[in-house]
Each structure stands twice: as structure tokens, then as C-alpha cells.
Amino acid sequence: MSTIDQVILKVSQVSKEFPGVQALDKVDLTLYRGEVQALVGENGAGKSTLIKILAGVYTKDDGEILFEDKPIELHSSYDSLHLGIKVVFQELALVPYLSVAENVFLESFPLKRNRTIDWKTLNAETKKILTSVGLELNPSVPVRKLTVSQAQMVEIGRALSHEAKVMIMDEPTSALTPNEIQSLFGAIRRLKAMGIGVLYVTHKLEEVFELCDRVTVFRDGKLISTRQVADTNTDHVVTDMVGRSITTLFPRTHSGRGEAVLQVRKLSTEKKLKEVSFEVCAGEVVGVFGLLGAGRTELAKAIFGLDPATGGEVSIRGQRLRLGSAVQSARSGIGLLTEDRKEEGLVLQMSVAQNITLPSLREFATMGFIRRRDELASSKEFVDRFSIKTPSLRHKVEYLSGGNQQKVLLARWLMKKLRVIILDEPTRGIDVGAKAEIHKLIDELAKEGLAILVMTSEMPELLGVSDRILVMSAGRITSEFDKDEATQEKILAAAIAGGE
Amino acid sequence: MEVIARPKQNLLGKLILFNEIMLVGVLLILSILISIGTSKFYSSTNILNILRDSSMAVIAGIGMTMLLITGEVDLSIGSLVAFVGVVTMDITNKTNSVFFGLLAGLGLGALTGLVNGLVRTKLKVNSLIGTIAMMMILRGAVYLYKIEAIQNYHGLDAFSQIGNGYIGVMPIPLLIMIVLYVIFLFVVNRTVLGRSLYAIGGNYTAAKISGINVDGLKILTFVTSSVLAAVAGIILVSRMNSGQPNAGQGFELSVIAGVILGGTSLGGGEGTLIGTLVGILILRVINNGIIILRWNQDLQIVISGIVIILAVYIDSRRKIARSKIITT
């Protein structure tokens, strides 16, 4: 561990305003060489804005940024990269059809004397860089064939080859397995040893306490606190983030069970699932845990019929569903909240009301014509009930924050009077406050007698919300735990065990 | 960071955001300018002529708009117009009945739409390529069917009335256009079906999950578009009183030009029939103006080209202004 004494980056009184919102309000942040500093905060706290300013994507309105004690102006992503500030976003900055080597040297290829690309040098140099971040890979592989974890490492390697001095990582672990996360941490620790300052933005507080030296909390665009990790704990941090102390994040009040509503028997798919069988009863919340690649999302999609199945059956209250027909599932009373709400859940160009009523249109229609007033009235009920923050029902849903968008999706399914609902990562990328609200909603749904299946990779959420826990690995269900007997260790062990 | 955004609500901004109003404004300005240039423009005969000549494009434009809303396109309608014309004339001649001729023409349209729809949904072929291929197939097919023009053999009056007749002062094609337009205006804006089209184009998966029969509706939209194009083809063959195998060249592009001018997005999920109507009318008025101002007729296509580029430029400026407000 190198000495943490030199300031490499100093953000001073930086502000940024967008129409109607003060995104950053005179924030300060200091990053030392060789330190790993966590930046946490709810959605809307300003973390993303700050990072984008540092990446050159936005320009600050006020304030000063000092890099190696010199004031800098960042007008483009090219500027920041060249100074030595590298930001690794969730959407990886790689060209999918080019090879790893071509991506690493995209800015300037090694050339032969006749100005053509020197492939030998290109591949050899790339191999060196990959090894330095601990990645064993053929440099001529096209990037689209890599896993998320490998691609991330390539980006880090590339930044190193550009002599980055500051590395900023934005929610880097959302798509990684625990092993991959450890590899990433290993790479980050290596960066630390090289004297690079790392700013680590995350929602996962357990990572902060495992990896980081200091933790900075933003709230509502302001800097709230910066502390040594050793001097603080999760509760303090959460309190700073939220501004109020949260006693229970996951109020699960109801745990009665009705009869089996959703029955899955020997469900198999071509690529992943292998004879999955289980049941969910009315009023029950079944949590499904698994590492990346275990098949949770595949299971959700196969049950719903979004993806085809090769065998098995799914029944709702004894009625067999036709596999692979999403339309039929929707009409049989199942709802699906997909992992990726923007790509697969919301119709961004439509309004809040239109999104909420989308599956229920027939109930608002006479002879095919939509009764708009009824539609708006019903939507209003849900917007009020869920406290969805929107200027109006006609507001386009693309302008809403992530948490509110998720609520819109939940409202959509509730309006439909379902029997079964499948939630795939319902609180991913959502701040603590909104998370608690959504968990409360799940609880209410269970009270109303719905059978609920929740796929989640967040252990605390899994343990808090579920009545029963199923653990998946490599397309199979390997274990089942009741709420009382489940512990993080047992679950994780079950998730890894089925694998090899 | 995610913020709730409110688009700037100043008056000018509001006006420009209202695409249709601006288009109507353009239409009015154009009409006024042309009227200044010549008195022949602002006469009921001329205006009726313009409307009647637009009817084919508007009818086909209805279908094209619906298709674009769902995120698809159909470039085969030009060849279809020719094929339908030839077949309609031929069957009318052979059966001595306008009714059967019409049935054959519309049936051909429906069949083509069905094939286009299936190629898109079952074979998963991109609709741009798929309908380009269909355009080639149909064009080849029409020449294989009949290499030269087919005349109205029996001189059936009812046949030529469709395209050339009047009910009172109203040209029949215009009447057909108005009826179809009003029907589809309701369907697209007020029904579950219409809303579903926007959903499919806006987010295919979301629509599917919501229980919308996405593939079925896409096929239906293809069929609708082709049947409407067939109607246009029937009007054309009736006006010319003969089925020409080389008809309809470039028709698809002129319809698309009008639809895009009217604000429908190539990406799907957006677009209105009103915009399409005004867009097509603008292009027609321009063409008409050129003719009665006695300018060189070939200017028509030149100006169409410029107008299209200008329109989309303005539209993209608008989109950029809007998107500056969203931050995620």
C-alpha cells in the first residue's frame, strides 16, 4: 500500500444546474494518489453528474477542478482522457465488432513503415496490457464475445496504457459474479499500488466497506460527509445518504400462505434451464437467488413465455399455459417486470397514464374505443397511491427518475389484477428511499393474495423480502430455504455449489 | 443522476413543438404565395383538382403511416399499384364485371400485405430489405403477367367513374379518401388497436409483455397498408382507363416523403395521420404551383427533394432541443 498523501484531483465548489434542477451545489471532493474513495448517494444526489463532468461529457457551471494542482477545463471526453482521467461507465466504451487489440489501440495504432497497421506489435503489446490487469485472453477476439467482466478489464487495461492517473468507476459490479467482483477488486488494488487515485461509485455499501479507504456521501447535489471507512459503519452512511435514519429497510409484515397458484414443472429451455420445478402460493413471496449465468432472468422469461421453452409445463391455478406465448400469459393473469425497464418495460414516448394502462386497455374500451377520462381517473388513483412523482399524468415517462419509472411499471401490473407477478431485479439502480417503498408495495401485493416471484442478486433484499428462497445455479434449482433458516453463507454456498 | 424534467414552456417553444400546427402554417403560406403569383390557384376547380390528385398518395399514406408507427416500412407499394391496376383491368375485362375486378385487385393487395407481414414476423427479415425484395418481385411479376398496357376492353363506364367521376362537385377519389381517412383517424387515435400500434413501435417487448399480439398486429398493419395501396392502384387504373405495367414508379418514395414531412419518425412509435395529410398536401401544392405558374415541370422533383431535407432538418433541431432537457 503506497502513501496516501498527495492530492491528485481536487474538486472545489463545483455547481451544475439543469432546467429546473440544481444537480450539483458547490460540491467539494478531494482524491489522493493511491486511495480508493467511495462515492455514494441516492439517485438524484449528483454522483452521476459529477462523474460526467469529470469525464468531459458535461461542463460545470461554477467552481474549479484542480488536477495535479493545476486548474483544468474539460470540454470533451478526449480532454479528460488525455489528462489522465479515465471513467469506466456501465455502458462499456468498446466497439463490439473490433478485436480487443483494436479497441485498446483505437486511438493510435502501431504502424509499420508503410503506414499500415502493425498487427504483430499490436497483438503483442495488447497481450502485455491484458496480463498487467490479470486477464488471459487472445487479443484478436472481437469484443462482443467477451463477458462483461472481461470487457471491463480491457477498459481498465486500456486506461492504464494511456497512463491514467485517476480512474473513476460507475457502478462497476452490477453485472458481475462474486468471483468476477473479487477479480475487479484485485485489479483496483493493483491500481492503488501504482499510485492511481480511484473514485468508486456504488449503491452496494458492503463493497464500500470491503474495498475503499474513504467514503463520501452526496445528497440532493450537496456534499454531506467524507469519512475514513475505518471510522464509520453502514448505518452512519445510510443516514447521511437518506437524511433520516432508516430502522427497517424491508418491512415484511405478512406471511400467510394460500394454495398453490403458480406451478412450474420440469421447465427447460434450449440454452439454459434444466427441468426447473417449483410452486408459488397465493400471498407468498418467493425469492430467487443465483449468480450471473444461473438462469434467473431466463427462468422469468420462460415462465412468462417471452422466450421459447423446450420442455415442461407452467400452470396457473391448474390451467396449463401455452409455453412461449407471451400474449397468452398476459391474458392468464401473469405480469412480468423485466430486468431492463427501459429496454423492455416502458414505452418511453408514451405518457405515465398510457404506460400504466397498457395491458389493461380492454377494460377502458367500449367497442374498441378508449374511454380517455376513465383511463386518466384510474391512473391517477395509482399515481397517488404509489406516490409517483410526476408533473402530470400526460407527462412522458422518459423524463421520470428510475425509481418513479419502476413504480409506474408496478402500477401497471397492479391495475391488471393479476394472480402471479414475476419481478426481475425490481430495485436495481434505485435509491434506498424508493427501494423501501417498493418493498412495501411487494408486501401489500402479497397481502392481497398475489403469488410473487422475485429474482434478485441483492442478498439483503432477498433475505428481507422473501418467505421462501430458491437458489439457482447453472439452470437448475439447487436449494430451497425457508425464511427462518436462510443465511447469506448458506445461500451463497448453494449458489456456487451446483455450478461445477 | 436522474432528474424529473420539465420542457421549457415558452410560447414559441410550444408552437414549434406542435408539429402539425407548424405544417398547416407552411401549407397556408405556400398557398398564399402561389396565389399571389397567379389567380388560377385559388379557384374551386383547382383546389378540388389538387385534393383529388392527392387522394392516391393520402390513401397510401394512411397505411404507410400506420406501418411506420409500428416501426416497419413498405417500399413495394409502387410496384403493387401497377400490379393491382393491371390485374383489376384484366379481371374486369375477363368477367365483364367491375365488381370482380375490384375484388381481384383488393385481394391481390391483401395477399401481398400478408406475405410482407409474414416475411417480417416469421422469417424475421428486416422490412426495408424485405419490401425492396418484394418490390422487385412484383415489378417482375407484373411484366410477366402482361407486357403491355391493358385497355378497358368493354368500355365499362362504371369502371372509369371510380377515378374520374363526380358526386355533385366532389370527385369520387376525394370522397373515397375522405371516408377512409376519417375511419382510420378514429382507429389510430382512439382505439385500443391504434394505441397498440404506438406501443409496438415504441417498445416491442413492453407491448408483448402487456398482452398485445405484436406479430399479429404487425401483419394486420402490413395487410392494411397494401390494401390501401391497392385502393390507390384502383383509382389510378380507373383514371387512366387502362392498366399500365410501368405505373407507380417512385410512388413509394413520394408517399414516404410526404409521411416524413408530416412528422412521422422512421424509428417507430411516433407519427400522426394529420401530419401525413398535411405533409402530402404540401408536396402536392408545390407541384401544382409549379404547373400553374408555368415553371419547368421537372422542378417538381427538385423542390420535393429540398423540402424533404429542410423538413427533417427542422425536425431534428426540435428533437435536439427536447433531448437537452433529459438527463439520466
Place this chain on the structure above:
Amino acid sequence: MVNNKTVQQVANKPLTFVRRLTSIGELGLLVVFAVLFLLFSIASPYFFTVRNLSNILGQIAVTLIAAVGFSMLLISGEVDISIGSLQAVVALPLLAIMNATGSFWIGAIVALAAGAVVGVINGLIVTRLKVNSLITTLGMYYLLRGFVYLVTGKVPISDDSGRDLFFLVANGKLFRFLPYTAILMFAILLLFMFILRNTTYGRRLYAVGGNPSVARAMGINPERIKLSAFILCSLLASVSAILLASRLGSALHTAGIGFEFQVVAAVVLGGVSLAGGIGNLLGALLGVLILGIIQNGLGMLEVNTMWQLVVTGSIIIFAVFLDELKKRHG
């Protein structure tokens, strides 16, 4: 964990020649081509003759040269559907100058320059005014065609200078069997295949089409690259136009109608994606070849030319269908 290991195993295997071909996707096209070639050779005795094969090469030259430029533009993420109208436009200065000065070369140079100018205009509208390229070039499609009609009064401009060179360009053959156009076509193809594969510029085309924001972050100027791609596309389409004019012996106001669709079909058939960032010139070549031998083969069999259209259209659908299948299950 299982996943990681598997992917890494795959990633670490050296890419053998066959795997390279299949992973690129051209193997399928090669097979289709070979099958068609075989079928036509069996069906008609005149097909597999030196004379006919050289004819095929001559016939596809116009399409292929334009397809090279079009592919590069498509890879960079943009499209130009005005190349058909360009065929007619470019022939104008060529014939006019040839008739006036008697010099083919001056006419050709001016013609190429005119084409390049159109490319610049297209490129600027797309990159500076940020107008969607499909629409821009759709507008240009109309504009240019209308311009040709206006200027020529819909009357073809014939070659009054009677220059041998002009005639020879499209119709001459080396050693009496290898058309000059074919030589030119291969030269252009090989040159640009090399550029695309082995130069920074070539790789950047892919970057700009595949992920423009990343390209920008790497210091690449997507606008400049796209502008250059537009110019290249128009320039090569102008070369095609000169060849076409030579073959027709005149500047025809209807030249090139439908040309853009042929090129799009051939190129997409060859695996160059409409989305950008994907595909290569080998695929484009195969696409053009396949469509070319269909046209030629059907002609040999004395099949009504209109069947060509029907067959070509059907093959395109079939090929793209196969391609989609491969993408889903590959």
C-alpha cells in the same frame, strides 16, 4: 464461474481459417454462390465459357464499384440512396466536355469532381446539419434526378466525339477476354479491402459505425470520418457512372433508376449491416457476384428478364432469412 471458463476457453483457441470464415459469415455466401454457379453451369452449356464469365465480370463491375463505396459508408453508419440519380448526373459533364473538347480524360476528371461535390454536400448535411442520412439522400435522390431532367430536357446526350477511348472503357477487353472494367473493379476492390483491413482509417470506419461516442472519446472525429465516407461513396459511384455512360454510349436521363436498390440488396446480402459497424468487402463482393450470376444465368437460359427481378427478390429474402437464423442460433 462455469461461464467464465467456457468463454475463456473459446477466447483462447487460435482462430483457424475455417472458424474465421464461419465467424465472419462469408462461408455461407460462398456456398450459395458455388451452388448457383454449379446449377447454371449444368443448366446451360453457354454459362461456363470464358466469354460468358468475362461478360459476367463486365456486367457486375458497375454495381461492384459502387457497392465498395456504399459498403464503406454503411459500415460507418450512414447510407446514401442517391447513388442511382448520381449515375445520371455524373454522365452529364462527361459527355458535355467530351463533345466539346474531344477529351475523355478531362471529361472524366470533371465528372468525378462533380460526383465528389455531391458527396461533400450529402456529408455536410448529415454531419453538420445533423439530418438523418436516409432522408437527406432521399431528398438528394429527387433533387438530382429532377436536375438531370431539367438540364437535359429528358433528351439523352449522345457521344458526338466518337472517341475510341470512351467506347473502350466499358467495352474493351484485355487479351480479348478480360474486360478493362473487370480489371478496374478488382483493383478498386483489392485496394479498399486492404485499406479497410490494414489502415487506421479503415478501422476507424468500424469504430464510428459501431460505437460513435466511444470513437469520439478516443480522439476520432466521427463527423470527419463520415464526411470522408460520403465522398468516397459518391466518388466510387461516379466511377460506376462513367462506366455506365460508356456502356450506353450516352448520358441517359433515366440512367441508374433503381440502381440504389440493387446495390443495397447486394451489399446487405453480403452481410454488411444496415445498422453500421458490421460487414466487409469480401461479403459485398459475394453479394454482388451472386446477384450478378443470377441475372446472367437466367439470361443464358433465355428466361424472361422479368423473372430475374422475381428471382433476385426471392433470393434476397431467403438469404437475409438465413442470416437472421445464423445470428439467433450461432
